[in-house]
Amino acid sequence: xxxxxxxxxxxxxxxxxxxxxxxxxxxxxxxxxxxxxxxxxxxxxxxxxxxxxxxxxxxxxxxxxxxxxxxxxxxxxxxxxxxxxxxxxxxxxxxxxxxxxxxxxxxxxxxxxxxxxxxxxxxxxxxxxxxxxxxxxxxxxxxxxxxxxxxxxxxxxxxxxxxxxxxxxxxxxxxxxxxxxxxxxxxxxxxxxxxxxxxxxxxxxxxxxxxxxxxxxxxxxxxxxxxxxxxx
Numbered sequence: 001x002x003x004x005x006x007x008x009x010x011x012x013x014x015x016x017x018x019x020x021x022x023x024x025x026x027x028x029x030x031x032x033x034x035x036x037x038x039x040x041x042x043x044x045x046x047x048x049x050x051x052x053x054x055x056x057x058x059x060x061x062x063x064x065x066x067x068x069x070x071x072x073x074x075x076x077x078x079x080x081x082x083x084x085x086x087x088x089x090x091x092x093x094x095x096x097x098x099x100x101x102x103x104x105x106x107x108x109x110x111x112x113x114x115x116x117x118x119x120x121x122x123x124x125x126x127x128x129x130x131x132x133x134x135x136x137x138x139x140x141x142x143x144x145x146x147x148x149x150x151x152x153x154x155x156x157x158x159x160x161x162x163x164x165x166x167x168x169x170x171x172x173x174x175x176x177x178x179x180x181x182x183x184x185x186x187x188x189x190x191x192x193x194x195x196x197x198x199x200x201x202x203x204x205x206x207x208x209x210x211x212x213x214x215x216x217x218x219x220x221x222x223x224x225x226x227x228x229x230x231x232x
Contacts, residue, residue, distance in 0.1 A: 137168025
């Protein structure tokens with residue numbers, strides 16, 4: 001009888017470990033649609049050196065900032081410097097270099113031409129309830145910074161390849177609120193490959209983004225925002 005109890009206790013422990021592992025790996029990979037923006041960095045200053053430099057602020061001469069977009073989103077077609085926010089989905093391999101070559105008005109070139117450049121990807125997850133401790137995963141080539149609803153939730157200022165397409169290099173947990181949850185993923189490229197993988201667990205729908213306005217900025221006229229049908 002004693003051995004049987006010990007065996008049952010061991011089985012329960014193994015099942016608990018399996019559930020913990022399942023929860024940790026429960027991120028759903030998100031390919032899009034994202035709203036994309038790119039901003040060039042100073043020569044030889046892409047990747048880890050640009051992780052904490054606000055490239056949107058630099059490109060727009062102070063008219064647009066990372067904090068503002070991370071809180072309020074962006075609208076497709078709005079400009080930052082010489083480029084416009086554009087909606088597109090990633091291929092499963094996460095190659096941003098390939099993606100931007102397909103977008104009108106974005107810079108073009110192979111892995112050896114598009115260096116010292118930063119991408120910003122916006123996506124909204126719509127939930128029907130608040131969810132705590134949801135698994136989030138991200139991989140990047142090179143450095144990465146992630147905002148959720150205007151707050152930085154992850155930074156990895158390291159030059160690296162983005163790894164396997166079916167796993168994540170960085171794993172953490174985040175809290176989703178009821179309603180629209182805005183993620184902004186910044187990937188700064190130093191040289192060579194350029195890409196990302198991003199995923200979040202939990203219960204949500206990925207928005208079909210053509211305008212991202214989850215929060216009404218202070219000082220804006222309410223009637224202007226009421227016209228945005230995506231977020232009534």
